[in-house]
Amino acid sequence: MFEQFIEKLQDPKKSYITLETTPKHDANFIPVIDTIEKLGIADKVDGFSTTDNPLAKLKFNSIIAAMLLQQRFKKPVLATMSMRDRNKIALQSDLLGANNIDVRTILALTGDPAKISDQPAAKGVFESDSTMLLDIIKCFNAGIDFAGREFNIKPRPIYPFAVSNAFAKNPKTLLKKFTKKLEHGAIGIITQPVFDKENAQMLLELFEEAKHLSNANKGTLIIGLFPITRLKTAQFLASHVPGIHVPKRWLDILYTANQKGESEEEKRGLELSQKIYEEIKELHPKIHLMTANRFKLAKQLLDE
Template sequence: MFEKLTDKLKNDKYLTLETTPAHNASFSLTIDKIEKLGLDKLVDGFTTTDNPLAKLKLNALFGAKLLQDRFNKPVIATMSMRDRNKIALQSDLLGANEFDIRAILALTGDPATISDQPATKGVFEGDSSLLLDIISAFNTGMDYAGKPFNVPPKPIYPLAVVNAYAKNPRTLQKKMQKKIKHGALGIITQPVYDVENAKLLLELKDKANKECCAENKSAELVMGIFPITKLRTAQFLSAHVPGINVPDCWLEKLRKASNGGEEEEYKVGFELSKKLFDDIQALHPKIHLMTANQFQIAKDILV
């Protein structure tokens, strides 16, 4: 299952859909929506998020298990450095491995200061590179302390993330190189809203891979796409989310459309997002689609 996913990542079209477990004790309703829309038949796999924005949600590893069992498709489970020390990270990886959750998206994590839980403190024993190093150790049959496992874990497939935009592109290349050197097989970008931006990211990825070729390491780039159907979403992403660049033309078109009412605003935003998806797919058919669980939008984008 995971071997097929990584083969598609390297050699073929590749499409994953992000899912976010809810703030309740069930993920099944979310999975039911995916099944009802037939989205499982349109994607190669899924991801589950790990308490994004430090807001309490159902555990991403358990969510991944439920998704994987329902659709028999690989799920990339996100793990954040914010909430776990080295012991907990390794313990979770071992448990997930037993249940065949073996694709891991390594994140540093949003700051605990923005959590919805009072007086929450972040752990942050390291950034996402530490988790990538732990996975590398596991894949050699040892824990992070160098102690061999009596029963070694099954292979784990690590992925990482990178911003989609920076004033100095060289900083993005350096971040990509760091992820690759620590073992990431795939690097998912923050949402991209411009084809020229996507072309630049691909150039930076190629340069990063070249810098790592002496270590016989490389990674594929996966373009993150987050459809925008509301002006206020575009304004928020543009003004408040580092690493994302929403073009002025998008903001202007959505601003003009919003004067015509919600339906016109949605129509224009969807058309912009659909064209972007099609253009990116034609350029580089390795995409991670994020819709904040608005799965009907995902369906409309994909069909």
């Protein structure tokens, strides 16, 4: 399962699509899985991801959610692990447990600040950034823990992924981050959402330079896509989320559609989203689709 998944990721000629799932503030993840199955989405993607308490808000555990998804659909799931909530002891303990239940594609994330949490007086751990988790995975793949102690029963291979901004005023900032994460062993780097082809082309060029600088020949860039069907969503992303660039053209089209009514707004937003999805598939068919659990919207794109 994992070998074929990684092979598709690394083959430039093959399509590779993963779908993000966000566990809810519930004690049961099965209803999310049931929705995906009912819509027939699993047949249209190569794998999934599970988020890890995004925005520092309490959600169902990402590793257990990944296990449940894998068991249902027999496809790899990128289980996100945040540095915000774990020190190096907890990170390694969780990795060992995940390995035993065959959750072995790990998305390393530094994590949103704890100060925005919905839990009173929550404090972030942040012993390091996500590169420490990448280094821990390197150690595990060598059969040792982060302190250099050998495991009697060695972990099965773990496949590390990382994330990146999709836009920066100074592109060298992105180049530096790409290079750093590749040097620490990431085999796939997922970008924040991209909304125009030129942005994607810039990222691909920077990534190729980063591969050269880091000597990471097998690293692959995965373009993040987030379909937008509402002006307020586009405006929020443009104004409040660093590392994302929403083109003025999108905002203008959605504003005009908004004046004509909700159905027109949704129609134009879906058209824009379908267009960038098709453009990215043609340019670089390595895509991570994020819909905030709006799986019907994901199905609309994937059905095209």
